[in-house]
Amino acid sequence: MATIYVDDRPYEVDPGKNLLEECLSRGLDLPYFCWHPALGSVGACRQCAVKQYRDENDQRGRIVMACMTPAMDGARISIRDKDAAQFRAGIIELLMSNHPHDCPVCDEGGECHLQDMTVMTGHNYRGYRFGKRTFRNQELGPFINHEMNRCITCYRCVRFYRDYADGKDLDAFASHNHVYFGRHEDGVLENEFSGNLVEVCPTGVFTDKTLKGHYTRKWDLQTAPSVCAHCSLGCNTIAGERYGQLRRILNRYNAEVNGYFLCDRGRFGYDFVNGDRRLRQPLLRGQPTGAPEALRRAAALLGRQSRIIGIGSPRASLEANFALRTLVGPRNFFSGMAAGEDHLVARMLRALRGARVRTPSLHEVESADAVFILGEDVTQTAPRLALAVRQAVKQAPRTEAMRLRIPRWDDAALREVMQQQKGPLYIATSGATKLDEVATASCRGAPDDVARLGFAVARALDDSAPEVAGLADGDRALAEAIAGALRAAERPVVISGSGSGGEAVIDAAAQVARALGRERTADLCFTAPECNSFGLGLLDAMNTSEAFQRVADGLVDAVVVLENDLYRRAPGAVVDAMLESAQVIAIDHSAHKTVEGAAVALPAGSFAETEGTLVSNEGRAQRFFQVFVPEGEVKPGWSWLMELAQAAGRNELATLASPDDLLAALARAVPVFAPLPEHLPTAAFRVNGEKVPRQSPRASGRTAVQADVTVHEPKPPADPDSPLAFSMEGYPQQPPSALITRFWAPGWNSVQSLNKFQSEVGGALTGGDPGVRLLEPGANGYAAYSEEIPVPFERRDGEFLVVPLYHIYGSEESSAAAPAVAERCPEPYAALNLEDARTLEVEEGALVEIEFDRALYRLPARLSAGMASGVIGVPMGIAVQGVDVPAWSPCRKV
Amino acid sequence: MLSMLRTIWTVFLHLFRRPVTVQYPEEKPYLPPRYRGRIILSRDPDGDERCVGCYLCSAACPVDCIALQAGEREDGRRYPEWFRINFSRCIFCGLCEEACPTYAIQLTPDFELCDFDRQSLVYEKKDLLIDGTGKYPGYNFYRVAGLAISGKDKGASENEDKPVDVKSLLP
Secondary structure, three states: OEEEEEOOEEEEEOOOOEHHHHHHHOOOOOOOOOOEOOOEEOOOOOOOEEEEEOOOOOOOOEEEEHHHOEOOOOOEEEOOOHHHHHHHHHHHHHHHOOOOOOHHHOOOOOOOHHHHHHHHHOOOOOOOOOOEEEOOOOOOOOOEEEOHHHOOOOOHHHHHHHHHOOOOOOEEEOOHHHOEEEOOOOOOOOOOOOOHHHHHOOOOOEEEHHHHOOOOOHHHOEEEEEEOOOOOOOOEEEEEEEOOEEEEEEEOOOOOOOOOOOOHHHHHHHHHHHOOOEOOOOEEOOEEOOHHHHHHHHHHHOOOOOOEEEEOOOOOOHHHHHHHHHHHOHHHEEOOOOHHHHHHHHHHHHHHHOOOEEOOOHHHHHOOOEEEEEOOOHHHHOHHHHHHHHHHHHHHHHHHHHOOOOOOOEHHHHHHHHOOOOOOEEEEEOOOOHHHHHOOEEEEOOHHHHHHHHHHHHHHHOOOOOOOOOOOHHHHHHHHHHHHHHHHOOOEEEEEEHHHOOHHHHHHHHHHHHHHOOOOOEEEEEEOOOOOHHHHHHHOOEOHHHHHHHHHOOOOOEEEEEOOOHHHOOOHHHHHHHHHHOEEEEEEOEOOHHHHHOOEEEEEOOOOOOOEEEEOOOOEEEEEOOOOOOOOOOEOHHHHHHHHHHHOOOOOOOOOOOHHHHHHHHHHHOHHHOOHHHHOOOOOOOEOOEOEEOOOOOOOOOOOOOOOOOOOOOOOOOOOOOOEEOOOOOOOOOOOHHHOOOOOEOOEOOHHHHHHHEOOOOOOEOOOOOOEEOOOOOOOOOOOOOOOOOOOOOOEOOEEEEEEEOOOOOOOOOHHHOHHHHOOOOOOOEEEOHHHHHHHOOOOOOEEEEEEOOEEEEEEEEEOOOOOOOEEEEEEOOOEOOOOOOEEEEEEEO | OHHHHHHHHHHHHHOOOOOOOOOOOOOOOOOOOOOOOOEEEOEOOOOOEOOOOOOHHHHHOOOOOEEEEEEEOOOOOEEEEEEEEEOOOOOOOOHHHHHOOOOOEEEOOOOOOOOOOHHHHEEOHHHHEOOOOOOOOOOOHHHHOOOOEOOEOOOOOOOEEEEOOOOOOOO
16 A cells, blocks of 8 residues: 555555546546546546646646556645646647537437546637548448547547457557548448447447437436346346337446446347337237236136146246246246256356356456366357456466566556467367457367367366377377466466357366366356356256156146247247147247247236346346336236236235245245345335435436326336336435446546446445355365266268357347347358368358258358368357257258 | 505505506517527528437426437438427426527517416427527528538538548648
8 A cells, every 4th residue: 555645635545556546546536538447548648637746845746647657655646736737628628629519419418528527627618710620430330320520539449449359440540630440441340349439438439329219318318227138147237218218228337247348239239128029918829918818818727726837037037937936836847948058057057066166257257367268159159258358368468568567557568568469268169269369279179079178188187087088199289288378377267158069068167177176266167048047057947848748748738938939949849839739828028939829928028127136157146127117018027927826816926026025035945045135135225215216316308208198297106126216316326336227426427437436446336246146166066077078079971060159149039139239140051161061062152951950951051161070050049049959960952 | 644645645646657557468568589488499590400309408407398309310410309398397497498509499488378278288399390590590500510411511510621531641
């Protein structure tokens, strides 16, 4: 700790930080532009000028940039000093001399860092009489709108896009005051994290194009803390609503999870909530009906004497799943995951609950210094994790550079030393991945070969691990190299997941982690298929195939399907047969084939219309909150289940009335969930006796929005289920971190106000980051080495192994229904190795015929040098769904 | 006694004063153009809607009686898809007019807004939009703002230079 004096007041600071960070951490207002807590300092904008004095006798001082000056012990600075204040106002005036006078039509207006800083410095009138510089804009695809005139040349966009996210297609062009930030030509921004430009850009150059389609100012959005439901990472988001429509997703900082950034699927995949596929009223065999009639019909199916089963869903909340489990009884409850998926999740959880391995948070992955990825195309299945891996790759060279006594925040200097050096990252997958470009080495193989490499690495790390028989010399050398890198690292991470479809791959990753964890607990990170897969895995239910079997055996009268499209879990013929032989009650937010075929379909709320708890791939249980009250007869899944139980005269759910009750009952029924009720905020929670408002104090139109229907303003909807209120009234100050509905502080209207919510800049939120970790390394858990090492993959004549491929846009069910994301979905294809294509005499785009899992597919071939030999990759959710892969298939040219 | 007589005398004198009563509604008082009465939405000198849907009026409104939804036309102009003022709540404070960056929303000297039915005091965009420029004849936001719309390219606004040629390295 060091002491600095700001305007003659002493502050305890961390000498490893710079003055700007420390001033902001201490709650002092100092304007800045180019500095970003995750990107470091470059001293480009000259906005954070302060006066520094040599000692207490120094009266003159000198102007320094706070972001480029270390917070050294005894430093004396002044923010209020007249010269410094004038300097800052001058800089703003200069930046504003070309600003285009278009705040009224700018989507950033009202949450603009430039507006805030301009007001903060006091500049208010353009004194420059001459013309303004102008630029032409570019068309950057469905996510991002470009308005280059608003640029103040802080370089944050390219520093994020190129330096942080390793994007290639955004750059600074031209020179002097013509510097232009864009692509070399119009076109879609390719990087998966382009949406963060919206938050990184301090002005309105890059804005959210999906928001523009239904534009609302920040102060009018009704917002609630949410958790992204589009992959298993559980990134924290803020979802905003206006006029009954979900309008945008913003990042909600959580130092342990997503930090400052989200992926584009999470940010732009929300529009399915407003989509025309939404179910807004109950259906009877596809025909719309009223809720009482639907309940009556459903209740008739669920009578006391009827044999019912429940199929849950890994994309529904714990509360809804547990309500269904309670209604039908644990012995009749199925996880909703396909058999393959279920086994994968079970294996992952078994590894993580065992001794010697620990599941790291995303933040811990970021600070890893060696990474080994087995069988998972992280960029496509868990994009934000790929961004963390990209930071991990920079970790080792950065540590090396910091030996030259360059502080952590001095970004430009560190990069100068680091150049293109990369830390160890090894990838073994069946198809090429985007992370290959930063990998030390990446190798391709069928899932079994990938697993064998993993087992070989474990063996190289620890002699007591079982030997891999018949390993090629090249693979052995690679395994030695990987083992060496992992052993040398201070904080190695092994990453794997369900993406390869191979159980052996997961075992291999666990084996590596156990071998690494001989001396100390090793980090093992798994990606799960869906947002609550781990939650369902921990509920320990039977899988969906068993449900189908039970129906086929004639042991079931009625099936309740909760938020699940069974056609994505099993071959169509199997589901068709089930829909015919049993009465199905489907509860979901969108219409799909299962809903259409169900006897009764009930409209459930999406993530924005309900509240619930999800368990992320880290084993972190996080609560998301209802953002708005939906139109029509939409209700939360658990609420429908309670009404169903009541209508059918069943008393299983009679004592449970709210999600809090469900959570408490869950904690009692399943020990692993025991910590939930005390750590997650319950509905009874109040700050100073008040609820936390979802609306900003400046929310407008209260007496006009519904005036066309009636001038008698209705009472705002009550929310008995959460500590939040559908109102602008409530506790006006910062709520606890799990209940942050928006980032705003007086004078800080933009997302940069986040500084005011953190214990220190870039650190944990005040009061600790939200979420409860449910998986900690078990003391005496399962930790023995697996002996089940698969035999080497062997090609077959005329047959190929079909392996799953994933796409960030398209593979995930709900985000693919959002128009902006749908625009980015690829067409179906089958990926083949070049050599295999030559043997099959297939050219790029030619149709190939594959047949597996009782279905025939004709897909255009995509030739890829990155595919392993002897396998065919098919994009899941795009070309095929509901199939059990890897599977052998004949392959013919059509 | 004296006081009573003085009062009677004063009242008597008023018989010879000019009456101040205005015979409303037969006779209408003069109200200055800046009188704060019924709110209208004006058009710019070229006849297009001035409102760009920036939401500042609705934010400024102390009784929250203005609601709208911004949209974008094909020519690039922002406009309100719908615009509603609930005059049964309006207090005619004029803050919306003060907040309006495009002179679109203006208060007029028309104060005759009585009705038996509150519901008919809810004005939609069709009731609010007039065909003229109102009090500010010359102003056209899009001639000043740096946003390109069809018919006005980048660099064509007031006080703007021609768009930069990004590929040029000349000073």
